Amino acid sequence: MRRGLTIFLLINLLIVIFLIRSVFTLLTLLVEDGAADAIHSADIPAPNSPLIDDRQQLIPKIIHQTYANDTVPEKWREAQKSCIDMHEDYEYKLWTDSTSRELIATEYPWFLGTFDNYSQPIQRADAIRYFVLNHFGGIYIDLDDGCNRRLDPLLSYPAWVRRTHPTGISNDAMGSTPHHPFFTLVIESLIPYNRNWKLPYITVMYSTGPLFLSVIWQEYKRGRGSEVSSFLGRPGSNGRWDGKEEHRVRILMADEYNKQPWAFFRWHGGSSWHGSDARLIFWMGRHWMLLTASGFLIAGIVGLCVWWIYGRVLLLGQRRRKGGKCVDSKSWAANGTAWAPRIPLWRRGGSKGYELIERHEV
Secondary structure (H helix, E strand, O other), X not given: OHHHHHHHHHHHHHHHHHHHHHOHHHHHXXXXXXXXXXXXXXXXXXXOOOHHHHOOOOOOXXXXXXXXXXXXXXXXXXXXXXXXXXXXXXXXXEEOHHHHHHHHHHHOHHHHHHHHHOOOHHHHHHHXXXXXXXXXXXXXXXXOEEEOOOOXXXXXXOEEEEEOOOOOEEEEEEEEOOOOHHHHHHHHHOOOOOOOOOOHHHHHHHHOOHHHHHHHHHHHHHOOOHHHHHHHOOOOOOOOOOOOHHHOOEEEOHHHHHHOOOOOEEEOOOOOOOOOHHHHHHHHHHOHHHHHHHHHXXXXXXXXXXXXXXXXXXXXXXXXXXXXXXXXXXXXXXXOOOEEOEEEEEEEOOOOOEEEEEEEEO
């Protein structure tokens, strides 16, 4: 029995280790606040400050946005116009379904099959923003994000994304130099992460959306992204941040994003792709502590049940190996068994060990 218990515990330990390793990157997001790479308010010159002109410009002056066609809905035109009007010296690119596919077919043909086969249109809208930043550089802005001030101070960072609630980063506002190793890793990771998780919201979030981007961000910092090139079977990025400042990814925090009067953006409402399953996910997000505790409770109950079944099977095997005598069926009908093994009962007999006090038929 002692050997059986050891084997049982060892198997369960290996299962737990495997599960933790499988979701380790997701677990790290629970404690990641982005503070180490934050763009601090003190580092950002005030609007119209002469210090802005003294800063080095790394990101090209290009604003990228996406929509299905050239006709942007009325509810987002004000936000779109605010960014265009404030940045007359920037090149403006609105990527439609047709121009997005043309870019992929021309510059990234290895991805065209995946791009065409995405089940949700938002997945193509997510993917193209990573490709245009990798190819052209510039700043990507969702149509529901209007500009509250000029974006010139953000051009001084080689790459930046914004912090989101409750954890991780978002893909609705991003900036990058062309061919930054982080966004190279992002586009290389799209194929390995292209999985159907049954619920559309989870499928989008973890294949192309903010959760996907957050996981790749963590892997980029930890150096696990090098596995992507092996998956694709071709050379790619080295899959990790090498510590150089020009390859660092900076984080735009909430105050600088849209929470303060000096913030860069103003939100105009959006997320039109969310389906009914998103309500379930949002509820789970609000009650994650309850769900976590329930998960541990269920796991404990399942573990006890498995241990009980394992013990019964082990005892049955011992009985059959040692042999048992078949007793009168009437005597044991109530107990539902025809085996009558001898099971010893023990009591503590002082410091020298245990004393057998009874042996009887069960």
